[in-house]
Amino acid sequence: MVSTQTVPVEHMTAVTVRPKKRRLSWTQRFSLWGSLGYLAAFFVIPVGALVLNSFQTVDGWTLTNYAQVLSDGYYLGIFWETVRIGFISTTITILLSYPVAAFISRLSNRGVALVMVFVILPYFTNTVVRTFAWIVILGREGALNSFLIAAGIIPEPLQMLYNELGVMVGLVYVFLPLAILIQFAVMRGIDTNLLRAAETMGASKVRAFFKVYLPLSLPGTIAAALLVFIECVGAYITPALMGGQGNTMVAQIIERQVRMGLDFGTAAAVVVILGVVVSGIYVLYDRITGMTKLFEDNS
Amino acid sequence: MSSAQPALEVESIRKMYTEHDGVREVSLQLAQGEFLTLLGPSGSGKTTALMAVAGLTDLDSGSIRVSGKDVTKLPPSQRDLGVTFQNYALFPHLSVRENLAFPLKTQKKVKGRALSQKVDSMLDLIGLGHAAERRPKELSGGQQQRVALGRALIYEPDLLLMDEPLGALDRNLREQMQREIKRIQRELKATVLYVTHDRDEAMSMSDQVCIMNAGRIAQIDPPQKIYHEPNSEFVARFLGDANIFGARVKSKNADDYVVELTSGAATGLTSHRTFSEGDDVRIMCRPERTEIVPAGEEGAYVRARIEHISYYGNCFRVNGECLDTGASVIVETQQHSLPEIGATIGLRWAEESAVLLGEG
Numbered sequence: 201m202v203s204t205q206t207v208p209v210e211h212m213t214a215v216t217v218r219p220k221k222r223r224l225s226w227t228q229r230f231s232l233w234g235s236l237g238y239l240a241a242f243f244v245i246p247v248g249a250l251v252l253n254s255f256q257t258v259d260g261w262t263l264t265n266y267a268q269v270l271s272d273g274y275y276l277g278i279f280w281e282t283v284r285i286g287f288i289s290t291t292i293t294i295l296l297s298y299p300v301a302a303f304i305s306r307l308s309n310r311g312v313a314l315v316m317v318f319v320i321l322p323y324f325t326n327t328v329v330r331t332f333a334w335i336v337i338l339g340r341e342g343a344l345n346s347f348l349i350a351a352g353i354i355p356e357p358l359q360m361l362y363n364e365l366g367v368m369v370g371l372v373y374v375f376l377p378l379a380i381l382i383q384f385a386v387m388r389g390i391d392t393n394l395l396r397a398a399e400t401m402g403a404s405k406v407r408a409f410f411k412v413y414l415p416l417s418l419p420g421t422i423a424a425a426l427l428v429f430i431e432c433v434g435a436y437i438t439p440a441l442m443g444g445q446g447n448t449m450v451a452q453i454i455e456r457q458v459r460m461g462l463d464f465g466t467a468a469a470v471v472v473i474l475g476v477v478v479s480g481i482y483v484l485y486d487r488i489t490g491m492t493k494l495f496e497d498n499s
Numbered sequence: 500m501s502s503a504q505p506a507l508e509v510e511s512i513r514k515m516y517t518e519h520d521g522v523r524e525v526s527l528q529l530a531q532g533e534f535l536t537l538l539g540p541s542g543s544g545k546t547t548a549l550m551a552v553a554g555l556t557d558l559d560s561g562s563i564r565v566s567g568k569d570v571t572k573l574p575p576s577q578r579d580l581g582v583t584f585q586n587y588a589l590f591p592h593l594s595v596r597e598n599l600a601f602p603l604k605t606q607k608k609v610k611g612r613a614l615s616q617k618v619d620s621m622l623d624l625i626g627l628g629h630a631a632e633r634r635p636k637e638l639s640g641g642q643q644q645r646v647a648l649g650r651a652l653i654y655e656p657d658l659l660l661m662d663e664p665l666g667a668l669d670r671n672l673r674e675q676m677q678r679e680i681k682r683i684q685r686e687l688k689a690t691v692l693y694v695t696h697d698r699d700e701a702m703s704m705s706d707q708v709c710i711m712n713a714g715r716i717a718q719i720d721p722p723q724k725i726y727h728e729p730n731s732e733f734v735a736r737f738l739g740d741a742n743i744f745g746a747r748v749k750s751k752n753a754d755d756y757v758v759e760l761t762s763g764a765a766t767g768l769t770s771h772r773t774f775s776e777g778d779d780v781r782i783m784c785r786p787e788r789t790e791i792v793p794a795g796e797e798g799a800y801v802r803a804r805i806e807h808i809s810y811y812g813n814c815f816r817v818n819g820e821c822l823d824t825g826a827s828v829i830v831e832t833q834q835h836s837l838p839e840i841g842a843t844i845g846l847r848w849a850e851e852s853a854v855l856l857g858e859g
């Protein structure tokens with residue numbers, strides 16, 4: 201359904217209409233060159249260096265690093281594991297955030313302001329600190345296990361940390377606010393009269409949801425899923441602190457390569473492959489829906 | 500079900516949001532094919548009443564029957580109504596054709612070829628065959644309005660509810676759309692409950708006009724009657740300019756009254772409302788039924804001083820101030836030799852042109 205949408209007229213004109221040439225003021229020049237310089241210093245140069253690095257060994261220019269990474273079951277296993285955990289965590293995040301975002305989007309402006317404070321609040325603390333809070337809750341002697349045992353629901357503590365479950369709980373928790381915010385922005389623009397209109401035409405509430413609300417909210421949900429997935433795949437802190445031996449994710453491998461083996465070449469190749477995979481997913485999404493669609497209004 | 504069955508019966512419905520806001524004691528009846536308009540100032544409860552009929556607002560009390568069937572407890576999806584919303588509520592992710600097909604696909608009464616034929620003939624009726632594949636946002640306001648109308652009519656509901664459907668359009672387009680809606684309504688013999696705050700729209704389109712004020716019905720009557728025989732000062736003034744004078748009932752004989760104006764002049768008139776001798780009342784006469792006579796003349800009911808004269812092509816409008824009470828008066832006349840500004844004139848009217856209003 202989404203894929204059949206025609207390109208709205210505004211977008212085509214937005215591309216072809218160019219601003220008139222005019223002289224820039226000193227402050228404009230300063231901020232233009234300033235931001236370009238910033239980009240060069242903190243993005244283009246390091247990423248460029250990284251890419252160059254990935255094609256180098258002590259023997260000079262080569263594809264050895266890539267060959268090594270892509271032929272080694274260990275690396276491939278970790279790539280697969282990373283994508284799998286990222287996918288499951290993203291799915292859970294979306295399932296939890298969708299109803300929450302839909303609920304918040306129906307509140308009054310005051311209600312939104314109030315509830316959003318609680319959604320965003322975790323961002324005011326450091327990720328490491330927040331993750332340790334979860335360790336306190338989920339640990340063998342942690343709050344949740346103590347409660348479940350006291351309540352007689354389980355005989356002995358469950359292993360909820362240093363395994364896959366721990367990593368996923370951590371990832372979902374960290375990226376939930378992001379997913380809520382992105383979907384909220386789209387859902388807030390959906391006119392609830394559309395649902396009422398559908399009902400007067402004979403649609404049940406369920407049908408009105410699937411035929412009207414879901415398609416209209418989908419661009420936000422896909423964007424949220426995409427960003428959360430990218431973040432999950434690149435996450436380092438959460439799997440490092442909450443995962444076990446078997447739950448190594450890509451970011452940790454990169455860190456380990458650099459720290460232990462000083463093998464910059466292999467580490468760089470892993471980073472580039474990860475970057476290509478993530479960019480590929482983004483391009484795919486943009487082909488299907490168009491990121492720009494997010495910013496259309498639904499009125 | 501006989502065709503004599505009313506299309507809609509609303510029985511003293513009540514829905515109060517607060518102590519003052521909402522609707523109460525609202526009762527209406529619409530015959531099949533009738534066009535009734537709820538007219539009133541903003542906040543008078545028109546939308547609330549309409550949404551109650553649609554089932555989109557829960558009632559505190561009262562009952563609603565559509566074609567004889569009690570629908571008070573039914574959800575909107577089971578009331579067999581068409582509704583158009585003020586902002587059109589077209590589905591932005593669907594084309595014009597898909598918007599029109601939406602209710603048919605939902606109700607599953609027609610399928611396949613029959614469905615697309617129905618959509619095509621509705622596209623013809625609303626004149627949008629050339630724009631069938633466009634999205635709502637690629638249409639003009641008037642075109643969107645027609646899609647909304649078509650989508651509400653395509654499944655031939657027993658009753659069409661329209662909430663200020665032309666409110667977002669500019670003046671010219673609005674008048675064109677008024678005729679369009681009437682044409683389609685007549686063609687399909689649709690029963691319509693219409694909401695507007697524009698009195699010209701209400702007067703020109705309706706079989707019956709229902710004036711709402713502060714959540715209650717002030718009066719329901721056909722346009723001509725409600726204009727010339729309002730039952731209250733509120734209705735009189737809401738529908739147009741009105742000359743209103745204080746008076747007292749001198750004598751009565753069944754429906755025939757003799758009243759004495761504050762100016763001292765006496766006049767006879769007929770009223771079906773009951774007043775007693777000595778009651779304080781008011782007399783209302785429309786500007787186009789009020790006549791200018793020389794001030795000293797026998798039979799002038801009221802004397803006034805001319806303050807302003809404006810020419811309207813088909814008539815003059817004379818604004819003045821009543822000499823006895825200081826109330827403003829207005830006369831619409833085709834008479835060409837008018838006294839000058841500042842001159843004193845007499846006003847009178849034919850007995851059958853004036854109506855008695857109660858206090859308040």
Ligand SMILES: Nc1ncnc2c1ncn2[C@@H]1O[C@H](COP(=O)(O)OP(=O)(O)O)[C@@H](O)[C@H]1O
Nearest residue numbers: 516520521539540541542543544545546547548
């Ligand atoms: N959902 C609501 N909650 C509280 N008050 C409302 C609500 N909807 C309408 N009102 C109030 O009820 C009164 C009637 O509103 P409405 O039916 O929308 O009037 P109209 O359509 O004639 O402008 C207004 O005073 C309005 O503020």
Ligand SMILES: [Mg+2]
Nearest residue numbers: 545546547663
């Ligand atoms: Mg309204």
